[in-house]
Amino acid sequence: MVSLSHLGPEARSLAMLPSAERLARLRMERWIGYTCAHQALVQLEALLSDEPGKLRPKNILIVGPSNNGKTMIAEKFHRAHPQRMSEDGEHEVIPVLMLQMPAEATANRLHTALQATLGTPVGFYGRHDVREALTLRLMRAVGVRMLIIDEVHNLLGATARRQRELLNLLRFIGNDLRIPIVCLGIRDAYLAIRSDDQLENRFHPLLLPLWEAGEEFARLLASFETVLPLREPSHLATAPLCELILRRSEGTIGEITALLNSATVAALLQGEERINCAVIERADYHPPSVRRRMVERELR
Structure with a gap:
């Protein structure tokens, strides 16, 4: 045997x-658990369960090299808080909204991504203020309590003016809905957030560095073996x-x-x-x- x-x-x-x-x-x-991943999940849970409607909700920026587990952590957390029906059974509730920063980052494309993730048929064109109001109204209607944006370093591919516009939009969404925002990206993501003093003060960095030899790496390999x-x-x-x-x-x-x-x-x-x-x-x-x-x- x-x-x-x-x-x-x-x-x-x-x-x-x-x-x-x-x-x-x-x-x-x-899913392979390890200390940094567990710590990230604990922080995300604490952020989601924090008192809703805070005037200045805390945000998190998860930073690490490409292919080092950022998206997997966010997806595991997202799966733990899936879309569901409201208690009265009358509408959908989306506690955690997760999407990717568009490769060609503009405010219009971000609104399109938000609305598409919310399951709303959208067109690319339309007055910016109308689209913004619609996006916020939809997010309120489905009870979004946290926004997760992956590949936020795509911001740096935009012009300086568009970068400021997008960073202002992120700050506005957080302020208006009073929800935490979680951003994921490589080192350039930190550079993007750092370019806005107000956002930098609100985003607490959580680092996922490259693995090095030691006890933690040995524990990771032991987990893989199981x-x-x-x-x-x-x-x-x-x-x-x-x-x-x-x-x-x-x-x-x-x-x-x-x-x-x-x-x-x-x-x-x-x-x-x-x-x-x-x-x-x-x-x-x-x-x-x-x-x-x-x-x-x-x-x-």
Whole structure:
């Protein structure tokens, strides 16, 4: 009898399936908890449960490198507070409204994104003041208590005048609805918010830095091991395997996930039930810096 004590309940049942079925299910999205992510979720919960209607609600800016878990944290929080029917059953309630800052960031496009996320048919054109009033009225009608905006660094692609207009709009939405705003983005997101003194004072930064060797990274790898459907323990958190994973992934949780998924595929295709350094080296995976060099070489 194979011992699967190193796996969580869901992975334990998957591990008993044939390799082909495990490979088919491997790409399913999995939540991997770690200290910074848990802290972020706790802060978001506290923000949402804070006394509604505060004159100056607290805001949060989650900043970190690309592919380092910002959106996954926000989506997990969003899923915990889904759209629902009101108690009287007469209308929809959307406690947490989440959207992405438009790639071409303008006030009109942001209003369009807000209205589309609210489920309202919209057209791009219309008087700005009318669209603004409609957006705020809709958000009040469905009981929005928190606004989450991903990719807020897209602001910096706009002209200086449009940047000021958009930052003023964010401040106005927060003030008028008296709701907290959560922004997500790379380092440039902080630069965008910092360009407005009033917004900078209201947004409390929460950093998701690159991963480094240490106890926290070892705990992260131990968490990963509980969800990978392999029948033998890999001891991912021990050296030199831990060091190899960190070096090849270059320190972002998205790349760590991609590397370990590829290594699991390689192990199963080779008839193995654990990940070791040789499996990592044979995995169909290239670190971000290698992928960039490959593209640059092709473009010469």
